[in-house]
Amino acid sequence: MNRRCPKCIHPSSGQKLYNPADISQDVSVSSIQQKEDKLEISWNDNHHSTFPLSWLRDHCYSKKNLIAKTDPKLKTWKNGLKIPTLPFEEVMNTPEGLREWLDELYTVGLVKITGCSVAPGTVERLARRISHPRETMYGTIFDVVSIPDAMNIAYTSTALDPHMDLLYYEAPPGLQFLHCLVSEAKGGLSTFMDAFQCADIMRTESPDLFNVITRVPTTYHKQGKDHSLSLQKTIVEVNDNGHIVGVNYSPQFGGVISVPEEEVLDYYRAVSAFTEITRRKEMELSFHLKPGEIITFNNRRVLHGRTSFDANSGGRHLQGIYVDLDEFYSKYRTFHRRETK
Amino acid sequence: MNRRCPKCIHPSSGQKLYNPADISQDVSVSSIQQKEDKLEISWNDNHHSTFPLSWLRDHCYSKKNLIAKTDPKLKTWKNGLKIPTLPFEEVMNTPEGLREWLDELYTVGLVKITGCSVAPGTVERLARRISHPRETMYGTIFDVVSIPDAMNIAYTSTALDPHMDLLYYEAPPGLQFLHCLVSEAKGGLSTFMDAFQCADIMRTESPDLFNVITRVPTTYHKQGKDHSLSLQKTIVEVNDNGHIVGVNYSPQFGGVISVPEEEVLDYYRAVSAFTEITRRKEMELSFHLKPGEIITFNNRRVLHGRTSFDANSGGRHLQGIYVDLDEFYSKYRTFHRRETK
Structure with missing residues (x-):
C-alpha cells in the first residue's frame, strides 16, 4: 500500500x-x-x-494503463538507418548534447560520436558522462587488437558474426562503447543490426517458432582456465503484454542446451529461423569506423560484428568499455524528470 | 547441436x-x-x-536428469545455525581455506571471517580473493556510519528490518562483505536470516499465497536527486522443477506496485504472510560483530538487518563491499573443476 x-x-x-x-x-x-x-x-x-x-x-491498475506503461516505445530500424551522430565536445560539455545522446541511445540504440581524441582512455571519459563503467572478466577498458592465444576470438583478425557481448552474465552490459584509435588494416568493417527488429519480423513470419524461442532457453557459457560461467536464457523475451523486451543472441558462446527431449528439434528449427533473419542483407548496417570516432550502442538490443581484416596490412586498435543498463536508465529518467519540473 | x-x-x-x-x-x-x-x-x-x-x-535430456541438474543443493537454516567461521590468514593464504570459504558460502550462505586487521580497505583485499568488486551508486567500498541527511537509512542509527540490498538493480549484488572497524556504541546487533528457508516454510503453510508471490511482482525502486531506478520482481522465484532459486525481499524499498486490479488484495495478503514468517524469533540469528571480524554472506539468499544503536554512546563503523553472483559461481566452479581433475 x-x-x-x-x-x-x-x-x-x-x-x-x-x-x-x-x-x-x-x-x-x-x-x-x-x-x-x-x-x-x-x-x-x-x-x-x-x-x-x-x-x-x-x-491506475487498469489493463489499458498497465499495457501502456510497459511499452518501451522504441524506433526499430534496418540498414536504411541514418546513424544518429553527435560531436564529442557537445555530448561532454552541454546538457543538450547529453540529452540528445541519451534519447537516441534509448529509442534507436546506436549513436556515433565524432571528433574524439585518439588518446587511450578517451572511451572511459565518455562512459563516465553517463555512469561508472562495468568491470568484467575482460577488465574495465578492453583493447580489441589481434593477439596470439586470444582468450576471445574478438582479439584475433577473424570475422565476427552479429552477436551481443557477455550473455553468460546474469545482467550482460547494457551500453557498449567502441573507440577507434587505429584503423590501417584492410577489411574490418563494423556491422550493426537491430535485434528487436529481427525478433519482430520473426513473430510476423513464423509465429509458432517465435513462440518456441520465447519459451525454450538456450545456454550461454564461457569456460577458461580461470572462469566458468554458464546461464540459461531465452533468445527472445516478451512481457505479459506482448512487447518484445529482450533479445539474447550470441551463437559463438552457445553451450550445451538443457531442455526437455520433446523440445529439442523445435528449438533448433526456431534458432535457425532467427539466424536466417539476422543474415538478410537489408538488416545489416556496415561501415568503416574511423580513428577519433566512438560508436555507442545498446548491447542488449543491437547486435554487433565485423568483417575479417588482414592483420599484416596495417594496425587496427579499438578500445571498448561497458556501462550497466540500470545506470543508463537511471541517468535517462533523472534527466527527463528534471526537464519536466 | x-x-x-x-x-x-x-x-x-x-x-x-x-x-x-x-x-x-x-x-x-x-x-x-x-x-x-x-x-x-x-x-x-x-x-x-x-x-x-x-x-x-x-x-541427457531426460526429465530426471534435468530436475537433478537444477537442484541447488543448499543447507537451509534457522537461528540454531553454528555460523561457519574461518581465520582471515587461512582464507587469504591457503587453497584449503579458500575452498572451505567458497563451499560454505555456496551451501550455507553465511560465513564469519575472524582475525582481520581493522585497517580500512581490508574488506576489499578479502573480496578480491574471489573477484573484482561490484561498483554501485554507493561506490565500491561503502562506509556504514551514522551521518546526517543520509542517502540511505543504513547510514543512520535506526534499526534495519531484515532485507536484501539493491534489489532495484537488475542483478543485485551476490556476495556482501561487512567488516567491523569500530563497535563501541550501545546496541547495533547484526541480524541474519535464511530467506530460502522462509520461502520453504511459506510453501508448506500457505501454498496458495506462496503461489501468489511467485507470480505477482512487487516493485523495488530508489529515487534520489541523481538516481531513478525501478524494477519489478517477484518476492520468490521458483524454477520449472519447483526448486526455490531466488528471493527478492526488501520492504524498505518497495515502490508502487503495477499489477492487475484483481491481484492487488491477494498480493498484499501474500506479502503479509511472508513478512510474518521473517518475524518469527526462531528464524533470526543475531550477534555482536566485533572489530576485526568480517561477515560474508549471499545477499540473494540471506536477509540482513541490525538493531538500533545509540550513536551518542560511542562509535560504530562498518565497511562493506559487494561481489557479483556470476563471479562467485565462476570461482566456485573453477575451483571444484580443478580439484576433480
Whole structure:
C-alpha cells in the first residue's frame, strides 16, 4: 500500500519507514476530500495521505494503463538507418548534447560520436558522462587488437558474426562503447543490426517458432582456465503484454542446451529461423569506423560484428568499455524528470 | 547441436567457430563406434565428434536428469545455525581455506571471517580473493556510519528490518562483505536470516499465497536527486522443477506496485504472510560483530538487518563491499573443476 504519508517516509533517503505488512487489512477511510488537483484521505489508523490526481491516474491498475506503461516505445530500424551522430565536445560539455545522446541511445540504440581524441582512455571519459563503467572478466577498458592465444576470438583478425557481448552474465552490459584509435588494416568493417527488429519480423513470419524461442532457453557459457560461467536464457523475451523486451543472441558462446527431449528439434528449427533473419542483407548496417570516432550502442538490443581484416596490412586498435543498463536508465529518467519540473 | 569437433572450436578461447543454424537439419550419422569410454561419430557432412560416455549421461535430456541438474543443493537454516567461521590468514593464504570459504558460502550462505586487521580497505583485499568488486551508486567500498541527511537509512542509527540490498538493480549484488572497524556504541546487533528457508516454510503453510508471490511482482525502486531506478520482481522465484532459486525481499524499498486490479488484495495478503514468517524469533540469528571480524554472506539468499544503536554512546563503523553472483559461481566452479581433475 502506498500511503504517501509524511510520517512514513525517511526525509533524506526517501525510504519507507513502515512495512506494508503492518497496515491492517481492515484499514478504512475516515474522511476523504478533493482539494484542487489533490485527493486527501484520512485513514482510521491515524495516518493521512495526499495523492495528486495525476499520480492516481498514472498508477491506475487498469489493463489499458498497465499495457501502456510497459511499452518501451522504441524506433526499430534496418540498414536504411541514418546513424544518429553527435560531436564529442557537445555530448561532454552541454546538457543538450547529453540529452540528445541519451534519447537516441534509448529509442534507436546506436549513436556515433565524432571528433574524439585518439588518446587511450578517451572511451572511459565518455562512459563516465553517463555512469561508472562495468568491470568484467575482460577488465574495465578492453583493447580489441589481434593477439596470439586470444582468450576471445574478438582479439584475433577473424570475422565476427552479429552477436551481443557477455550473455553468460546474469545482467550482460547494457551500453557498449567502441573507440577507434587505429584503423590501417584492410577489411574490418563494423556491422550493426537491430535485434528487436529481427525478433519482430520473426513473430510476423513464423509465429509458432517465435513462440518456441520465447519459451525454450538456450545456454550461454564461457569456460577458461580461470572462469566458468554458464546461464540459461531465452533468445527472445516478451512481457505479459506482448512487447518484445529482450533479445539474447550470441551463437559463438552457445553451450550445451538443457531442455526437455520433446523440445529439442523445435528449438533448433526456431534458432535457425532467427539466424536466417539476422543474415538478410537489408538488416545489416556496415561501415568503416574511423580513428577519433566512438560508436555507442545498446548491447542488449543491437547486435554487433565485423568483417575479417588482414592483420599484416596495417594496425587496427579499438578500445571498448561497458556501462550497466540500470545506470543508463537511471541517468535517462533523472534527466527527463528534471526537464519536466 | 554440440559437435565437440576439433575443427569447429577456436583453440585458445574455446568459442564456437560455426553457427548451429548452419548444420543441416537432415544431418545423419555415417559411422558410429564405441572406443573404451568414448563414442566416436562421423557425420555425413564430413565432421567428426568424440563424446565421452559420461558427458552424454551428464547432458541427457531426460526429465530426471534435468530436475537433478537444477537442484541447488543448499543447507537451509534457522537461528540454531553454528555460523561457519574461518581465520582471515587461512582464507587469504591457503587453497584449503579458500575452498572451505567458497563451499560454505555456496551451501550455507553465511560465513564469519575472524582475525582481520581493522585497517580500512581490508574488506576489499578479502573480496578480491574471489573477484573484482561490484561498483554501485554507493561506490565500491561503502562506509556504514551514522551521518546526517543520509542517502540511505543504513547510514543512520535506526534499526534495519531484515532485507536484501539493491534489489532495484537488475542483478543485485551476490556476495556482501561487512567488516567491523569500530563497535563501541550501545546496541547495533547484526541480524541474519535464511530467506530460502522462509520461502520453504511459506510453501508448506500457505501454498496458495506462496503461489501468489511467485507470480505477482512487487516493485523495488530508489529515487534520489541523481538516481531513478525501478524494477519489478517477484518476492520468490521458483524454477520449472519447483526448486526455490531466488528471493527478492526488501520492504524498505518497495515502490508502487503495477499489477492487475484483481491481484492487488491477494498480493498484499501474500506479502503479509511472508513478512510474518521473517518475524518469527526462531528464524533470526543475531550477534555482536566485533572489530576485526568480517561477515560474508549471499545477499540473494540471506536477509540482513541490525538493531538500533545509540550513536551518542560511542562509535560504530562498518565497511562493506559487494561481489557479483556470476563471479562467485565462476570461482566456485573453477575451483571444484580443478580439484576433480
